[in-house]
Amino acid sequence: MRNTITMHLVLLVVLLLSTTAWAQQSGALGAWQNPDIGFVYDLKFDMHNAEVDENGNHIWKTRGFNISSAEFNIGADLDPYARIDFNAMFSHEGAEIHELYVTGHSLPLSLKARAGQHLASFGRWNQFHSHSMPFASEPRILHEYLGGHLMSTGLELSWLAPTDHYIEVFGSVFNGLHGHTHDTDPTSSSAAYGPGNPPPGCHFHDGELHCPDDPEAAHLYNLMQDDPHGPVQPGTNKGISDMAWLGRLQTSLEMGLDWSIDLGTSVVYQDHWRYSQRFDGTTYSKTTMGVDVTVFWNPVEMNLYRGMDFGVEYMCNRQQNEVENDDYWSKHTYVRDGAFTWARYRLNRTWDFGTYFEDFAPSEGNERRQRVGGFLTWNVSHYQRIRLEYVHDDRGMHADGVDQVILQFDGVIGYHTHGRQR
Amino acid sequence: MRNNLKKLMLMFAFMALANAGLAEVKIVASIPDLGVMADRVGGERIKLTVLASGREDLHGVPARPSFIPKLHKADLLLTLGLDAEHAWLPALAAEARNISIMEDREGWIEVYEGVELLDVPEVISRAEGEQHAEGNPHINIGPQNGRIMAENIAYALMDFDPEGSDYYDDNLTEYCAELDAFAASIKSRGSSLAGQKVISYHADISYLAKFYGMEVIGTLEPKPGIEPTARHLARLAKEAKAKGVSLVIYNQAQPSNLPHKFAQRIDAVSVKIGNMVGAISEVDNWQKRQQYNLDQLLEGAGQ
Numbered sequence: 258m259r260n261t262i263t264m265h266l267v268l269l270v271v272l273l274l275s276t277t278a279w280a281q282q283s284g285a286l287g288a289w290q291n292p293d294i295g296f297v298y299d300l301k302f303d304m305h306n307a308e309v310d311e312n313g314n315h316i317w318k319t320r321g322f323n324i325s326s327a328e329f330n331i332g333a334d335l336d337p338y339a340r341i342d343f344n345a346m347f348s349h350e351g352a353e354i355h356e357l358y359v360t361g362h363s364l365p366l367s368l369k370a371r372a373g374q375h376l377a378s379f380g381r382w383n384q385f386h387s388h389s390m391p392f393a394s395e396p397r398i399l400h401e402y403l404g405g406h407l408m409s410t411g412l413e414l415s416w417l418a419p420t421d422h423y424i425e426v427f428g429s430v431f432n433g434l435h436g437h438t439h440d441t442d443p444t445s446s447s448a449a450y451g452p453g454n455p456p457p458g459c460h461f462h463d464g465e466l467h468c469p470d471d472p473e474a475a476h477l478y479n480l481m482q483d484d485p486h487g488p489v490q491p492g493t494n495k496g497i498s499d500m501a502w503l504g505r506l507q508t509s510l511e512m513g514l515d516w517s518i519d520l521g522t523s524v525v526y527q528d529h530w531r532y533s534q535r536f537d538g539t540t541y542s543k544t545t546m547g548v549d550v551t552v553f554w555n556p557v558e559m560n561l562y563r564g565m566d567f568g569v570e571y572m573c574n575r576q577q578n579e580v581e582n583d584d585y586w587s588k589h590t591y592v593r594d595g596a597f598t599w600a601r602y603r604l605n606r607t608w609d610f611g612t613y614f615e616d617f618a619p620s621e622g623n624e625r626r627q628r629v630g631g632f633l634t635w636n637v638s639h640y641q642r643i644r645l646e647y648v649h650d651d652r653g654m655h656a657d658g659v660d661q662v663i664l665q666f667d668g669v670i671g672y673h674t675h676g677r678q679r
Numbered sequence: 680m681r682n683n684l685k686k687l688m689l690m691f692a693f694m695a696l697a698n699a700g701l702a703e704v705k706i707v708a709s710i711p712d713l714g715v716m717a718d719r720v721g722g723e724r725i726k727l728t729v730l731a732s733g734r735e736d737l738h739g740v741p742a743r744p745s746f747i748p749k750l751h752k753a754d755l756l757l758t759l760g761l762d763a764e765h766a767w768l769p770a771l772a773a774e775a776r777n778i779s780i781m782e783d784r785e786g787w788i789e790v791y792e793g794v795e796l797l798d799v800p801e802v803i804s805r806a807e808g809e810q811h812a813e814g815n816p817h818i819n820i821g822p823q824n825g826r827i828m829a830e831n832i833a834y835a836l837m838d839f840d841p842e843g844s845d846y847y848d849d850n851l852t853e854y855c856a857e858l859d860a861f862a863a864s865i866k867s868r869g870s871s872l873a874g875q876k877v878i879s880y881h882a883d884i885s886y887l888a889k890f891y892g893m894e895v896i897g898t899l900e901p902k903p904g905i906e907p908t909a910r911h912l913a914r915l916a917k918e919a920k921a922k923g924v925s926l927v928i929y930n931q932a933q934p935s936n937l938p939h940k941f942a943q944r945i946d947a948v949s950v951k952i953g954n955m956v957g958a959i960s961e962v963d964n965w966q967k968r969q970q971y972n973l974d975q976l977l978e979g980a981g982q
Contacts, residue, residue: 509744561739
């Protein structure tokens with residue numbers, strides 16, 4: 258199935274590129290009809306010192322040199338009222354539709370709509386593509402509480418308050434709480450695979466493991482992961498309670514021309530997050546809320562050459578599950594939280610560096626974990642950069658800490674924008 | 680007493696009627712250069728908001744969320760065009776819930792129409808750095824372009840607010856006369872700059888150099904938007920010495936260390952100009968900014 262999707266996507270890309278080239282050469286369509294086309298690659302090399310088993314083999318298999326992702330994006334105005342954007346992601350595991358959505362700019366009452374699949378407007382870092390983050394590894398709170406980058410497949414409405422001060426409110430309804438990640442992480446439970454630690458030849462999508470060569474193993478794994486204590490599964494027929502509902506409020510404050518603060522708070526809720534496989538009609542809910550604060554220093558005369566941003570993103574996750582207690586089953590509510598904080602300084606147009614620290618309650622075990630990292634980025638040009646990152650995960654008191662080094666190489670050709678992200 | 684009251688009431692009524700007939704066009708200008716021109720041409724018929732302070736690099740104005748409500752209310756958005764503001768303005772305009780001022784829509788006004796464009800690339804390739812496919816976008820640094828920019832602003836206002844056409848036209852005529860006289864005056868005063876060989880930090884002084892007849896030998900950036908490298912600077916220094924470069928020109932939004940050191944290296948003088956109105960506090964209109972730049976150039980050239 259995935260191979261078929263891959264083939265179709267590759268064919269689509271070839272067709273689009275050939276059509277564009279023909280249009281440019283023949284003049285039959287005119288350049289004004291060409292859509293915006295871009296391509297981004299995100300190459301990574303990572304290695305770590307995770308523990309070995311009794312045979313001396315690393316339990317966690319590093320990916321080493323790998324194509325973390327390669328994105329092909331295309332977008333254009335559909336008509337005077339809407340724009341369409343498409344983003345296909347290619348990796349060693351195949352290809353997939355990463356984002357495909359229509360944006361309606363011309364709604365009344367200061368509204369804007371997005372319909373389709375895109376990164377959900379939750380928190381700060383969830384809205385960044387991995388390659389556009391200032392660090393190589395994704396914040397673990399995304400994995401822990403949203404299953405990776407939270408994807409919204411549904412409808413989003415956002416409203417700009419008619420005030421002189423910037424306030425924007427988002428509301429969306431979508432298929433369910435599903436995350437997406439291609440990130441690697443050697444610090445998951447060493448005996449088990451996790452969203453940041455997929456088995457070789459597999460990857461996680463929408464919170465589920467996909468193994469093209471061994472679908473049965475992936476199915477068993479997903480059943481286990483949905484509930485380690487008892488089988489529950491996402492619903493398939495979408496009633497209103499099966500939908501995820503998201504709200505976000507964001508604003509910004511300015512202190513003179515050099516300093517500003519972006520503030521946001523988000524919440525996402527799914528009533529029927531999981532269905533019991535034992536008891537008909539028994540469902541389990543999930544709620545994740547977050548607060549994000551980012552401080553920017555953009556010295557007005559040297560903004561191209563100097564800058565700093567730092568901030569914190571906090572998430573709290575409340576999810577229900579089915580738990581066996583001696584001879585009966587009960588609904589249990591897990592509450593976990595975590596925070597990711599970072600600071601980045603732009604030394605000049607070429608170099609920036611920074612650090613991050615993360616404290617979170619992981620899905621496995623009761624002990625909180627911490628990650629700390631540092632990164633140094635060489636922006637070769639506006640279109641190419643090389644990043645070296647070091648991460649240490651202490652893994653709590655009962656396991657050895659893990660050190661990881663990541664070398665990241667990103668580049669872009671053609672048209673590629675992340676809107677007004679800063 | 681009663682007569683006075685009647686007169687006062689009549690006066691208020693007259694003023695209210697006059698104001699009722701006065702359209703107020705909400706103008707947002709990307710940079711202060713366009714703001715001061717819109718102010719002169721639009722006068723009391725417009726309500727003006729300017730986004731950049733003038734101290735920023737043209738390509739690197741911080742994309743503040745506070746710009747979004749301003750753009751939301753705009754009838755017209757004045758831009759230089761030629762992708763000068765591409766790094767910050769289109770994305771903000773797209774978020775403003777105001778489709779008429781989104782890039783390439785009817786309210787997105789580019790003021791370069793009619794300017795004799797320089798540095799139009801023969802080959803479009805990222806290997807040539809951050810190119811501007813239609814030509815050098817720093818038209819606001821050249822004194823010769825002021826009149827054309829003002830005319831384009833006036834035409835946009837006339838299109839949007841035809842009832843005020845005569846008013847805009849009168850203001851434009853008066854303003855253009857000032858600009859023409861001023862351009863002739865500074866050209867005459869800067870005539871000694873003709874033939875001076877100069878180097879700039881970024882490829883942003885082409886229009887200024889053309890106006891005064893200066894010859895641009897190269898830029899500290901090896902390609903537009905690409906950071907200077909030791910290898911490039913060594914090659915440039917050799918060429919600069921051979922050709923007798925006298926001035927190394929940079930603006931307030933570019934690092935000053937490198938131009939200073941490079942100027943010393945080639946026995947030239949570094950000169951700081953203002954890239955926009957508002958670049959320094961006392962430069963608050965088009966003429967003052969051009970005057971300031973000329974003063975700086977003449978001082979650097981020892982004249």
